Amino acid sequence: MSDAAIVTEWIDLKVGDAVMSAYLARPAEPGEYPGVVVGHEIYGQHATARAAADRLASLGVIAVLPDLFHRVAPRAELELHVDRERGLELLRTLTRPGVVDDVSACLDELRGRGAVSLNMVGFSAGGHAAYYAATQLPLAATAAFYPGWLTNTDIPLSTPEPTIEATPGITGRVVLFFGGEDPLIDPEARDELEEALSTANIQHEIVVYDDAPHGFLFPGRDWYRPEVAEDSWARLADLLRG
Structure with a gap:
């Protein structure tokens, strides 16, 4: 790519x-490309x-960014920090059936556009949605x-039992990216995920950047870490390359 x-x-x-x-981005040149559903943070279809x-898309992917909040707040685009509580409120409206339906609609769109594989990439809350979707849908x-x-x-999306317990349903490859300084995801949680994925014989990798905080990927934020972000993008490109 x-x-x-x-x-x-x-x-x-x-x-x-x-x-x-949904927001769709794709290469301008016709060709055979992987398809990717993009799971957004609590701020919705933010910039x-x-x-x-x-x-x-610039890496050679057909990317579809669905509006996971469309049932209660269509096209929500919340302001960073300022609207965090509103974002968490919207997050609590997400249900497992709703996420599966939304991602399934995106996968149908990607199939219709000739995607050569079906994948998902998610960020923070959208990462949770991606993990759950992988337990229910045929993501490569x-x-x-x-x-x-x-x-x-x-959160409701992780009920009635923790989402980690659905791990055996995953059929594709999984890569999880964490910051070692992330107060929201402690080492114990990462260890639990490693054990669950290993026990279920899921092809996976858990990448931990020791000095990185939560949300290290996106520019324009205090917690953006350029070197870590670029390494993540390189790993992500390799994953989607298959």
């Missing part, structure tokens, strides 16, 4: 009786999430950046 010109557009996807808005989809590869709440039942 190498940087390429891209095109972007907003599309509408049918999800049950509802219509979900940083769209930028991540754009970068994936899943990458989750600093996904929280996987080992507890603190």
Whole structure:
């Protein structure tokens, strides 16, 4: 995969009786490309999430960023920090069936566009959604950046039992990225994930950047770590290359 010109557009996807808005980014040149569903943070389809989809597309991927909050707050684009409590409130509206339906709609779109493989990449809360989706849907590869709440039942998406307990349902490869200085995901949680993935014989890698905080991937934030971010992107490109 190498940087390429891209095109972007907003599309509408049918999800049950509802219509979900999604942001799509793809290489400008026709070709056979992997498909990737992008799971956003608690801030919705924020500019940083769209930028991540754009970068994936520039690597040679068809990226679809669904609006996971479309049932209660369509096209929500919350302001970083300022709207954190609102974002957490919206996160608590996500359900397992809803996430599976939303991701399934994106996968259907990617199939229709001729994607050569179906994958998902998620960030923070979207990383949790990606991990759960991987336990339920035929994803070739899943990458989750600093996904929280996987080992507890603190959010509805991780109930009635912790999402980690669904790990045996994963059929593709998994890469998890964490910051060693992330107060939201402690070493014990990472160890639990390692054990669950190993016990289930899932092809996986857990990458820990010792000095990195939560949210290290996106530029323009105090906790952005350029070297760590670039290493993550390189690993992600390798994963999607298959």
